Amino acid sequence: MRSVPSLLSMIGDPDPVGAAVMPWDYIRMRREAAGLSIAQAARPFWHHGEHQADVERNFRRIETVGIRMKRLWSMTRSFPLSLTVYRQLCDTPADRHPRLCRACGWDEWTPQLDVEGFDCTWAQADPRICSLCAQTGRRVFPPRLPNPHPRQTPDRGHQIAA
Numbered sequence: 263m264r265s266v267p268s269l270l271s272m273i274g275d276p277d278p279v280g281a282a283v284m285p286w287d288y289i290r291m292r293r294e295a296a297g298l299s300i301a302q303a304a305r306p307f308w309h310h311g312e313h314q315a316d317v318e319r320n321f322r323r324i325e326t327v328g329i330r331m332k333r334l335w336s337m338t339r340s341f342p343l344s345l346t347v348y349r350q351l352c353d354t355p356a357d358r359h360p361r362l363c364r365a366c367g368w369d370e371w372t373p374q375l376d377v378e379g380f381d382c383t384w385a386q387a388d389p390r391i392c393s394l395c396a397q398t399g400r401r402v403f404p405p406r407l408p409n410p411h412p413r414q415t416p417d418r419g420h421q422i423a424a
């Protein structure tokens with residue numbers, strides 16, 4: 263009975279990748295797509311040297327697997343990131359998540375031009391990614407899923423999470 267489509271595949275628009283984009287990955291995808299390191303992304307947000315380490319720590323934190331910020335600051339000074347999308351990724355079930363480019367995190371409400379200067383759209387050849395990523399050959403971002411809690415062993419032996 264392999265030819266019968268599963269119930270899941272008949273509901274709506276099947277997710278072309280099958281895994282939700284996590285909030286921490288969304289931030290990293292958008293930052294990396296802008297070509298910025300953490301230090302570069304953080305730079306517009308501090309003015310005195312003594313704040314640099316704190317600001318960079320906050321930028322690392324928001325990309326940490328498992329972190330969902332209740333309030334996220336606007337990133338517009340360093341890279342385009344939709345706070346609305348971020349909220350949806352944090353607070354709504356995966357089937358309500360907006361469709362995002364799996365390579366750069368672009369959503370279709372965010373203006374973005376492709377290399378030819380046209381409005382970005384979904385790639386014809388690979389619906390997981392946007393037309394800009396198809397043109398530039400940006401690879402699909404490997405999702406970083408939260409580690410399951412390592413099982414406690416009776417002798418409290420150490421387990422290093424991969």
Ligand SMILES: [Zn+2]
Pocket residue numbers: 363364365366367368391392393394395396
């Ligand atoms: Zn893209």
